[in-house]
Amino acid sequence: MYVTVKVEVEKCNGCKLCVLSCPDPNVLAYKQEEKHVVVNEHRCKGCGLCATVCPEEALTVSGN
Amino acid sequence: MSKGLFKISPGFEDVMPAEYKELVNNGPYGKDLGVSDLGTFKELIEEHPLCAGCAEALALRLILASLPNSEDTVIVGSTGCSSLLFPQVAVQNIHSLFGNQNAVATGLKRALRLRFPDKVKDVLVIAGDGATVDIGLDMVMQSWFRRELITTIMLDNEVYANTGGQESGMSPQGAVLHMAPLGKKFPKVNLPEIAREAGCAYVATISPALPRRLGKVVRRAILVAREIGPSYVQIFCPCPTNFKWPSAQVLQKIRDRQKEGIFKVREYVSPEAEAYLAGLEVVKQHDEEQ
Numbered sequence: 391m392y393v394t395v396k397v398e399v400e401k402c403n404g405c406k407l408c409v410l411s412c413p414d415p416n417v418l419a420y421k422q423e424e425k426h427v428v429v430n431e432h433r434c435k436g437c438g439l440c441a442t443v444c445p446e447e448a449l450t451v452s453g454n
Numbered sequence: 455m456s457k458g459l460f461k462i463s464p465g466f467e468d469v470m471p472a473e474y475k476e477l478v479n480n481g482p483y484g485k486d487l488g489v490s491d492l493g494t495f496k497e498l499i500e501e502h503p504l505c506a507g508c509a510e511a512l513a514l515r516l517i518l519a520s521l522p523n524s525e526d527t528v529i530v531g532s533t534g535c536s537s538l539l540f541p542q543v544a545v546q547n548i549h550s551l552f553g554n555q556n557a558v559a560t561g562l563k564r565a566l567r568l569r570f571p572d573k574v575k576d577v578l579v580i581a582g583d584g585a586t587v588d589i590g591l592d593m594v595m596q597s598w599f600r601r602e603l604i605t606t607i608m609l610d611n612e613v614y615a616n617t618g619g620q621e622s623g624m625s626p627q628g629a630v631l632h633m634a635p636l637g638k639k640f641p642k643v644n645l646p647e648i649a650r651e652a653g654c655a656y657v658a659t660i661s662p663a664l665p666r667r668l669g670k671v672v673r674r675a676i677l678v679a680r681e682i683g684p685s686y687v688q689i690f691c692p693c694p695t696n697f698k699w700p701s702a703q704v705l706q707k708i709r710d711r712q713k714e715g716i717f718k719v720r721e722y723v724s725p726e727a728e729a730y731l732a733g734l735e736v737v738k739q740h741d742e743e744q
Contacts, residue, residue, distance in 0.1 A: 406490075406492070406493055409492050409493035410489065410492055410516075410665040410666075411512065411662075411665070411705060412512070413502060413504070413506075413507065413508050413509070413511035413512035413515065414501060414502055414511070414515075415497040415499050415500065415501065415502075415515055416497065416500065416501065418493060419493045419494070420493035420494055422494060427493070433501055435506035435507075436506055436701075437506035437507030437508075437701035437702060437704075438507070438700075438701060438702030439507055439512075439701070439702055439704065439705060441702065442702045442703065442705065442706065443705060451702075
């Protein structure tokens with residue numbers, strides 16, 4: 391795995407902007423029950439769009 | 455085609471890939487899902503092979519999530535970055551020769567109407583700016599002149615991206631690209647205006663920086679093309695690789711271009727299309743109240 395995406399779930403407000411901004415399907419999913427996003431790093435290409443659009447700065451993308 | 459096509463034959467459940475099983479069990483077929491539901495269902499595309507941060511890949515993902523009738527939709531693609539996406543898409547799709555996409559879609563739509571007169575079959579053209587405005591403009595415009603009931607979606611990445619960065623008809627004036635080092639000498643082709651004049655009943659320009667609105671626009675375009683006339687949607691998704699933008703900044707760059715007035719969100723709906731869409735809204739409201 392070359393890319394690490396960290397989600398600080400306590401910061402996530404469930405707006406789903408990151409999900410709507412990710413060009414790759416199946417990287418980010420919204421957990422209805424817990425009301426926060428979860429990430430599948432295996433599919434991530436590390437573009438960082440999700441971290442840029444997050445209004446709460448809940449996501450951090452690192453690696454290459 | 456039907457939803458049954460995507461079901462697993464009895465006895466084959468164990469050998470099917472996990473992704474396929476998930477698509478059958480949790481996919482959007484037969485459900486009324488849209489862009490706002492993304493992240494809660496199995497999508498029609500598994501993974502994209504384009505560059506990191508590609509707005510075109512994002513646009514296609516949003517289009518697929520907005521299809522009103524995905525199990526009975528056929529997408530006609532053409533050569534370009536977008537054509538690399540289609541092998542991963544779980545919607546019937548055809549790859550046509552560069553620029554021929556609207557001619558292929560015309561034949562397909564007519565054949566589907568003859569073969570399935572009682573069913574709604576949406577034919578969608580998704581192609582890049584090279585296939586739509588440069589090489590295929592002849593076929594695209596002729597299909598509009600003939601009032602073919604197809605939706606044409608242009609993924610406007612403003613460059614011939616997968617061949618190294620030549621300027622296209624949609625590159626902005628002055629754009630310096632890998633294979634256009636002197637800068638483009640003339641402005642972008644105003645295809646939305648041409649589409650309107652050529653007879654499209656619904657014309658819109660949108661970007662993936664406005665995902666929910668993009669979903670609404672695509673849905674309206676497909677609905678208009680079912681009954682009223684051809685529709686055209688231009689999605690502004692400039693190529694970060696060729697314009698040398700950091701991948702994380704793509705959406706911000708699109709918003710900046712919108713502020714500068716280089717890209718404008720526009721929508722044209724003909725009076726007939728407007729009346730038709732208003733009628734559909736009334737029916738939907740009535741169904742919801744029942």
